[in-house]
Amino acid sequence: MTTNHIAPSFTAGTALQKALAATGDDCTIMTNADDLSWGPIDAQSLRRRASGWWFSDVIAGRHHPWMPAFGRWDRRFIDASTPTVFWFGRRSAEELCSLLCFASTAEGRPWSLIDVTENSGSGSVSATAPSDLSRLVDTARPVDTSKSAELAERWRTLQHENAPFRVLTGSTLRSAPEDHFDELLLQRTPMLPTPMSRVIAEAMGTNPSGPVADYVLRGRLIALISEGKIAAEGNPSTMESCLIYRASL
Numbered sequence: 001m002t003t004n005h006i007a008p009s010f011t012a013g014t015a016l017q018k019a020l021a022a023t024g025d026d027c028t029i030m031t032n033a034d035d036l037s038w039g040p041i042d043a044q045s046l047r048r049r050a051s052g053w054w055f056s057d058v059i060a061g062r063h064h065p066w067m068p069a070f071g072r073w074d075r076r077f078i079d080a081s082t083p084t085v086f087w088f089g090r091r092s093a094e095e096l097c098s099l100l101c102f103a104s105t106a107e108g109r110p111w112s113l114i115d116v117t118e119n120s121g122s123g124s125v126s127a128t129a130p131s132d133l134s135r136l137v138d139t140a141r142p143v144d145t146s147k148s149a150e151l152a153e154r155w156r157t158l159q160h161e162n163a164p165f166r167v168l169t170g171s172t173l174r175s176a177p178e179d180h181f182d183e184l185l186l187q188r189t190p191m192l193p194t195p196m197s198r199v200i201a202e203a204m205g206t207n208p209s210g211p212v213a214d215y216v217l218r219g220r221l222i223a224l225i226s227e228g229k230i231a232a233e234g235n236p237s238t239m240e241s242c243l244i245y246r247a248s249l
Helices: 010-023 043-048 093-106 116-120 130-134 145-161 182-188 196-206 214-226
Strands: 003-007 027-032 053-059 084-088 112-115 165-169 172-176 230-233 243-246
Touching: 003 010, 010 027, 010 053, 010 130, 027 093, 084 093, 093 145, 093 165, 093 172, 112 116, 116 130, 145 172, 182 196, 182 214, 196 214, 196 243, 214 230
Parallel strands: 003 027, 003 084, 084 112
Antiparallel strands: 027 053, 165 172, 230 243
C-alpha cells in the first residue's frame, strides 16, 4: 500500500525524496514550503497567502519533480484509508509550526508521526541526512484523536495571538514580537564595515531559540538600518555585497 509522507519544509521534503527513494517503496511526498514561523497566520492572512504545499511521487526507487499540490494535502483530497505520516523535528520552530498547522486540518482522520529528534537526536528533518531518514521510516506511531486535537488547539491559540514570529524557548513554541531577533543581530554587528551575510551567518549559528532562516534575519537588519541603529554601505536587499556596521549613537 502506498503512503503519504508529509514534510514540514521544502528542504526537509528534498531530503525525504532521497531517503524514501532509497527504501524502494512507492509513496507520495507532500511538503509545506511556507515558513509559518514568521508573518501573520490568522485565517484571513493564510487565505491570502499562496499555497505553499507541493508534492512529489517516489516510484520504483526514483523521485519525480515537485509540482503544486492544488489541495492534495487536504483531508478532502487524500483518502482516509491511505496511511499518512508527518515528519518533524522538535528543535525547529518552522517544523513545529508546520506540524501544528497540519494537525488543525487533519482532525477527524487518522495520521501518524515520525519525530526525528526522539528517534535520532537530530533537531530537524531538514538537518538530518537522507541515509538516517531512511532508517526512521518504520518508527512512525499513530497520533490519537486527543493528541491531534491538542496540537490543533495549540495552533488556533498561535493564530489568535498572530504575532510576527513564533520561536522556541526550550521545547516550547511561543509567539514573539517583531524585535525578538534585534538584540542578537546588534551583538553580532561590529563597529567596522562587515559583510551583511557574515553577520547573518553568525547570528544563525548562535540563535538561542534554534534555527532561523537567513531571510528573516535580513528583514530585521533592514529594519534596524531604517531605524538608524545600523549603518549600511551598499544595497541591504543584496546581502552578499552589502557592508554593515553599528551606527554611532
